[in-house]
Amino acid sequence: MTDDRDGRADHGTPPTAPPGDVRTVTYGEGFPPPADAPSPDADAQHAVYTAAPAPVPLPDAAGPREAVSRLRSHGCWYPSAGPDGTEAAFICDRGGVPQLWAGPVDGGEVRLLDSSPDPVTEVSWSPDGRWIAYTTAPGGGEHSRVLCVRPDGTGRRVLAGADPDSTAYLGCWAHDGSSLAVTVAAPAARPFDDGSGRRPPPEQVPGDGPPEAAPPPAGWTDRGGHATLLGSAVYDATTAAGTDTTRGGGGEPGEARTGATATGAGVRSDGGLSVYLIDPEGHASPVLLTTETHAATLRVCDLSRDGRFVLLRRGPRGRREAVVRRTDDSATTFALPVADGDPWIGRFSPDGGTLWLRSNVDREYAALVAVDLDALGVPFGRTVVAERQESDLELLALAHDGRTAVLAWNAQGASELELVETSPARHTARRPAPDATGPPRPLPLPHEVVTRVTGAGAGRLLLALSGSQRKPGVWWVHEGVSLLRTPWSSKDEDAVPPGRPPVRPVPLRLTARDGLPLSGWYYRAPGRPEGEPAPCVVHLHGGPEEQERPVFHPLYHELAGRGLDVFAPDVRGSSGHGRSFVDADLGAGRFAALDDVADCAAHAVTEGPADPTRLAVMGRSYGGYLTFASLVWHPALFRTGVAVCGMSDLLTFFAGTESWLAESAAHKYGHPERDRELLRALSPMSRVDELRAPVLAVHGEHDTNVPPQESWQFVRAARERGVAAELLTLRDEGHDFLRADNRRLFRRSAADWLERHLSR
Incomplete structure (x- = not known):
């Protein structure tokens, strides 16, 4: 049971058993809390966990720059480039655990920026080059925290998630690098709680459910799983304006509007997700962008360059949606269902007049959608500008100047990459720009699958690639026509032990x-x-x-x-x-x-x-x-x-x-x-x-x-x-x-x- 790491509250785990010691464990049965454990004060906990996060300074990265027990064959993935594209921060497991490294893209010494054994899961270099933000999973568990460090390894600090009972994850940077959007999850309150902190066995849970549980959607309980195209819904931005972002119980704001009733919204009540803009320098106090209760996920994918609009991705799997809000009055101006998969669903154009989205609304497969926005962020046109038959658009990235879009298509499991020149939107009437994109340019790939695409300075792109016969590695696009492997990525011949060539799979259909x-x-x-x-x-x-x-x-x-x-x-x-x-x-x-x-x-x-x-x-x-x-x-x-x-x-x-x-x-x-x-x-x-x-x-x-x-x-x-x-x-x-x-x-x-x- 998996999902991307979008805002999760850590509720702890039952005591674990040593290998071979098998026990049946249910909450409230077998593992009572210690006799001297204090009774939890829910209100006090909520007050603590919903407070704005405060940066926690940490010692500078210690230990050798090269890992002590370096793996002979390692993987590198999740690159994020510095502002001029000459250096990249990335995740690498050469030390036996995914850690944060950085180094020149075209050769030179790489450096370990955090020697902690906590696995790193995401990386983002600030547009001004001063900070590298990243997410770690302390102890290898599901709790996550957001940290930042300077490119030379100094100034390391926890921005959010320092408390082990909270969790935090990355959003995007403001375009001037002055602040980072971070989502903080408040802990969930378990329904049917008797005050002991224990969960009763399922057979003791009342069948009626909590009073805030939403009714099941019509026709869902008798669904037989037949493969038929989903019905479309009508999306009206005017109904989204002024949506209450703190509404709980019946599901997230916009779910009834999008036709995606929250079948699971009443499973548990929780403290919700809050998004803050945090200054890594600590000179300015965190700014609260939005808070939502009963939200399965909430991530800031982009901020317009003038700071007036924020693009959010929210909702549980199968019911994700893109949401545009104004930052001055928190009004929701637009919502549209988007595809699952990569959480970075889209970007604003440099002038904020066009929103580029990866969406499968009203269709079987995700496509590139251009949404035209007026000065108040209200949409007045939507166009599918790139699509393929029986292929999902699974990755969408824009170059730093916003003029080149990179499209990664999923063609029966393998990736196909295209570069598309985008023209800036300049609207003089309430209708879409007639020519939003130029003709696509295919980019041949040396390996089967692209796992991440990111801009890297003027005209340069970084790609994380994987294939059936190589460890994951990072490549950069040279002059827009060819791919070059970064020198710190493993070579193909290092993928498996000598004498045991990797097996290339063959597709089977049935x-x-x-x-x-x-x-x-x-x-x-x-x-x-x-x-x-x-x-x-x-x-x-x-x-x-x-x-x-x-x-x-x-x-x-x-x-x-x-x-x-x-x-x-x-x-x-x-x-x-x-x-x-x-x-x-x-x-x-x-x-x-x-x-x-x-x-x-x-x-x-x-x-x-x-x-x-x-x-x-x-x-x-x-x-x-x-x-x-x-x-x-x-x-x-x-x-x-x-x-x-x-x-x-x-x-x-x-x-x-x-x-x-x-x-x-x-x-x-x-x-x-x-x-x-x-x-x-x-x-x-x-x-x-x-x-x-x-x-x-x-x-x-x-x-x-x-x-x-x-x-x-x-x-x-x-x-x-x-x-x-x-x-x-x-x-x-x-x-x-x-x-x-x-x-x-x-x-x-x-x-x-x-x-x-x-x-x-």
């Missing part, structure tokens, strides 16, 4: 039993004669809205090196195949997604070719849920399974996950109060008596997205029924495994397990 087209990537273990059946692992991605891409997967190469094939499909609910495909697993449609797993396994046998007697299923997050579910829905199909951070009971998952994730998950799976029977029927624990195959569960001890109890309770139930089951708990990890030693331990343990059970 049809599900109900006629829905499916696809995936097949990794054939080297050295086996053509046509000889092989043991095969069906690997299922998370999300559910993630997509299987031809990028470098160390796990897949580890398994292929053990003689195991891997088939990595996109079952219904995955992104990259249109909105209808994403929504084809809503509600009762998830039963068909479980059938998709079996259909994909059968296709691996006929087209792989995989050995039908030596099949395994494996997945992470939502893929971990599918792994648990497949083992009990199709007990005779798989010989074994490996479930990583997966949900085993959707009701206990809702009881333990974070509020921002519950908001999105209710839309995908069902409401934990109104749809309890559906959630129970979809839960692997409800069919655990059918389990026959041995299972390995893996979980990060600090995971608050999918609490570790989800793995513990399934493993315990398996053992109680005489089925072999093991649990691997990774220390100092959350929902994502970020530390090199833990990633190696995970890969080797999973490969050992699968090799042992599939080799017989």
Whole structure:
């Protein structure tokens, strides 16, 4: 169960168990608070957590500039360029954990800017070049904080999220570099709280739900998950003006207007998300831009150059929207649904007259949309200026001068890049500019997938690339026509150990039993004669809205090196195949997604070719849920399974996950109060008596997205029924495994397990 890190409150995790110690854990059962624990004062906590963040100075970066235990092969990603484009800050795991580094783009010494072991997740260099802002995940968990440091490593400080019970994440810089937009999440208040700080088991939760719960949208509960184009809605900016940004209960402002009723808005009440403009120098007090309660996400994507307008991205997965607000009176002037995926959804033109957005409104696939704004920020025209059949626009970036747009298209999982010259909007009438863009110029890529695009000074762009045969690296566009690899990115030949060439996957296409087209990537273990059946692992991605891409997967190469094939499909609910495909697993449609797993396994046998007697299923997050579910829905199909951070009971998952994730998950799976029977029927624990195959569960001890109890309770139930089951708990990890030693331990343990059970 994954999402981008947009404003999440850390509610803590239950005490963790050592590997092999399996316990069933539910809030309010098994883990009472210490006897001397003070009773929480909700009002006092709210007052503390909604206060403006205060910068906390930190010691300058210490330790060697080169990592002590440097990895032979490392990845570099998430670049952000300095104002003249000659240097870039980036994330690199050469020291065994993602850390903040900086260095010249075309050669020279790189420097470590923060030697802390806390993983870095996002980076942003200020337009004036004075500061580099970045986000870290202390302890590897889900709590995040925003820091900044000078390019020489001095002046390091926490801007927001210093309190371990709050969380913060990056927004954009003001164009003059004077301030940084930061979102701060206040902690959620759990409904049905008896004052003990404990959550009652799901069966003790009243069925009526909290009084602020919104009614289910008409027709949602009987959705069968059929792949049909979503109906369009009418968007009227005049109805958005003056929207109350503090309204709670029934969902976020604008949801009724956009036709996206908040099925999960009443799952929990929370303190909301607040956006501040923070001066990293500390000379000016933080300025509050907006506050929203019951918001799943809230990120500032851009500020107009004159500071009059702010572009926000808000809403839970599947119901994101772009919102334009005036900064002088906080009036909302415009709202439009936008696609999931990359959170940086758009930019204002230099004169503020055009808003460029990546949106899939009224369409299956995301396109480039130009919205024309008047002097008050009210739209008077909207035009689709770049689109492709059956391809999503997944990344949108503008050069620093705002005159060149970079479009990254998702073409069946691989990326295709185009440069488009944009003309500044100068409106003399209330109608769109006739020629918003020039003809696109394709830019050939040396590897399959672009993961980030950012401007880098006048006419220069930085790209983060990944491919099936290389570690992630950073490249820069030379003279707008060619790509050059930065010298600090790994070389292709360093991707895997000598003598073990990386496996290039081949695409496979199939049809599900109900006629829905499916696809995936097949990794054939080297050295086996053509046509000889092989043991095969069906690997299922998370999300559910993630997509299987031809990028470098160390796990897949580890398994292929053990003689195991891997088939990595996109079952219904995955992104990259249109909105209808994403929504084809809503509600009762998830039963068909479980059938998709079996259909994909059968296709691996006929087209792989995989050995039908030596099949395994494996997945992470939502893929971990599918792994648990497949083992009990199709007990005779798989010989074994490996479930990583997966949900085993959707009701206990809702009881333990974070509020921002519950908001999105209710839309995908069902409401934990109104749809309890559906959630129970979809839960692997409800069919655990059918389990026959041995299972390995893996979980990060600090995971608050999918609490570790989800793995513990399934493993315990398996053992109680005489089925072999093991649990691997990774220390100092959350929902994502970020530390090199833990990633190696995970890969080797999973490969050992699968090799042992599939080799017989």
